[in-house]
Amino acid sequence: MTTTPQADGANASSHELQRKLSNRHLQLIAIGGAIGTGLFMGSGKTISLAGPSILVIYMIIGTMFFFLMRALGEILLSNLHYKSFIDMAHDLIGPGAGYYIGWSYWLGWVLVGIADLAAIINYLGFWLPPDMAFTPMGQALISVGCVLFVLGLNLLTVKLFGEIEFWFALIKILAILGLIVIGGFMVFSHFHSPDGTASSFTNVWSHGGMFPKGADGFLAGFQIALFAFVGVELIGTMAAETKDPEKNLPKAINAIPTRIILFYVLSLFVVMSVTPWNQIPADQSPFVSLFLHAGIPTSAIIMNLVVLSSVMSSMNSGVFSTSRMLFGLAREGQAPQSLARLSKRAVPAKGLFFSCAFIMAGAALQYFVPNTVEAFTLASSLCVILFISIWSIIMVCYIRYRKLRPELHEKSTFKMPGGIWMSYVVLIFLFFTLIILSLEADTLRALMISPLWVIILAVTYQLLYKPRMKKRLLEQQLNS
Template sequence: MTTSSQHEDAQSSPHELQRKLSNRHLQLIAIGGAIGTGLFMGSGKTISLAGPSILIIYMIIGGMFFFLMRALGEILLSNLHYKSFIDMAHDLIGPGAGYYIGWSYWLGWILVGIADLAAIINYLGFWLPPDMTFTPMGQALISAGCVLFVLGINLLTVKLFGEIEFWFALIKILAIIGLIFIGGFMVFTHYQAPGGSIASFSNVWSHGGMFPKGGEGFLAGFQIALFAFVGVELIGTMAAETKDPEKNLPKAVNAIPTRIILFYVLALFIVMSVTPWTEIPADQSPFVSLFLHAGIPVSAIIMNLVVLSSVLSSMNSGVFSTSRMLFGLAKEGQAPTKLAELSARAVPAKGLVFSCAFIMSGAALQYFVPNTIEAFTLASSLCVILFISIWSLIMVCYLRYRKLNPELHTKSTFKMPGGIWMSYIVLAFLLFTLVILSLEPDTLKALIISPLWLVILAVTYHILYKPRMKKLNKKL
């Protein structure tokens, strides 16, 4: 089947997702996915753990993700019938892999949503009175309101989602570029903060060097830094709703290194130049604390609004992607068939409601873990473990694709640099990050309980999915 006819089939069927996301939507959503809650909220704690070596951490992770995304891009463009990771894993590895990657991606984004709720409450503490943000009931009400707001956005149309996410992402980009320029101006004018410190590039290395916490601190910084990259693979869930994917997907993937250097490395380099890393609070966004430290409260308020919009953007993307995963799972018979139904607006409405109901359970989590930073760390740690396994499976899919379809690789106009040997390097890196999680007590807890998810999936796969497939095969 030709590419154009594939597109026409997708457009004409009322039971399929529609290609409504344009190039500008995809580019900005891809950038927005690369600028997540982990960068805005988590980088404060990462800086406290690793010091200036956080810059090296982000460059290493960014480099690995570029190759991972190139591998994903090559596979998706080799077969435009692949709607997402599920189709890809199901076809290249087997139905068990599709089941695992689909439900794990769904749970991963549910955990991102719960972590985002903790972040929203933390940021709202900047404005709201303590009896609203520091009581379990107040936190639960804020959480419920945010989930309902995001659900409302996603229930309308795919194009509206793309439009809102476009503006969310644009706000983040302009804010970070603005911060880089303002911070750079402070450095070049040797701005002196009310606390006495003078803005200078030397602040980055003059407080204990680039590795002030040693090798242990450097390794500890990887966990939350990895959480900042959750969402960079988001364009892989939008393959079925992207116009002209052969042209637009490569553009979005190839821009990843530039984004990492600009939005992570340069932004945090400027932050640590203006505010010595030793004075950046672990429980606060360093982007907000930069302006507070510099004695510019109005700018801090604006940045706090930006950070808040960033978290809502992250939750918005998460709800979007989980509903598409459920749609794909249901199409394969691996989830309730009702979740494969589309609304009149070509939106998987039942999947959206299903996902939001689980994210709403994050409101209940606020009762049991009222410390928002503790709740954020627990949810983000579990999330990172799931995403490490998903990213690893994407690389395994690439290796299987190279083995099973060498002719498609030969014809590909978007080949992954380094090919097979680079795939093994990325897999080794992901295994290395999993080992790192065992070094910190809070992430070790998440690592210990994570096998429970494997047990749940194994049981549901054999009890629910396999019998359903046997019945379908008998009918055929």
């Protein structure tokens, strides 16, 4: 499949995405994608399920994702005409794969947006007295306001999007670094919380060991931990809007292991050193509960504001990526052609409205499922299942790329370590995580619902996309 090279600079075509994201934007967006709602909110439930073994879970998942991202990076850099992994899947596997990965990625980020809405309501509850709560209608109105705010941000230029995400990500990074420093100080100064608990590294393993919930708890922790990694692949949707991708994409991808160790493993190690894991509430961000447990409410307020900004950042990134996916699908005739048109600011505005309309429908979920943790778990479970299939297709694309384009692999200066055999290791791991999802009642429910999406895509592909492609090919033949 051939595509038109993307325009660059002020003279860019109004029909093409423009390369406006600098290395500074890409690096921080990549970090922001690795620090999402799953870490700030979901880790509370994951700790309650798995205990300190959450640290092992994050290291395993982080290792697998490093190889996945190296595979994605090698393919994208092998052909800079790929705007995202829709083009990649379409070219290397076939139009059906491009159709599936594009629409599934779109739905996955819509579900992330819905989960983010649940998280926002949960965080805003921090400011209310214990005997008060938002009414279902109040929750829905807050959700609508958040979606409209994010929509407004995305309708502006992509450069402004990158700038906003840069500052969102910077806030998250500085907050986690601050937490690590403050938590480390509390441990080394043997700080005692109001209930008499002493801060100590031994708190991590002295309450039942590293695997206090056994193998069942360890496996149960994978679902929400996986949700925390949704967004790591986000830079794969920005290939068409990144300046100097040969230089900047490798930098962003190679930094993933350091980010995982620093932002996931070290931060949660410090949290569980200050607050024993069995005292961390499942329905609260452990980053906020650390300061509450330590009797420092002012710091807890600041951290709650930080996690709120993190959720808004996650939703902002999600809306951005869904609009680019819809743009790519429309350009290939796999979505309504109106979604392929760009605004005067070179932004796929109609795709933004389309995505936000569906995320807005998530506000209805707040009305029918007022329990925010239950709503978050349902949306995040469905989201993880979709992303497992997307990540798997990316690995299959790499295997196909090695078979179909061996000359490009030989010329590549950014080869994936381990190559083909490591691709199969990652695929086996992703299949293993699907089996894990069948072990828990709430995630099993989501797993049983997910085939409906495959059926919907199969039917629409046969009834809508194929006839459109036949018509397009016929017109090309008549014109030639």
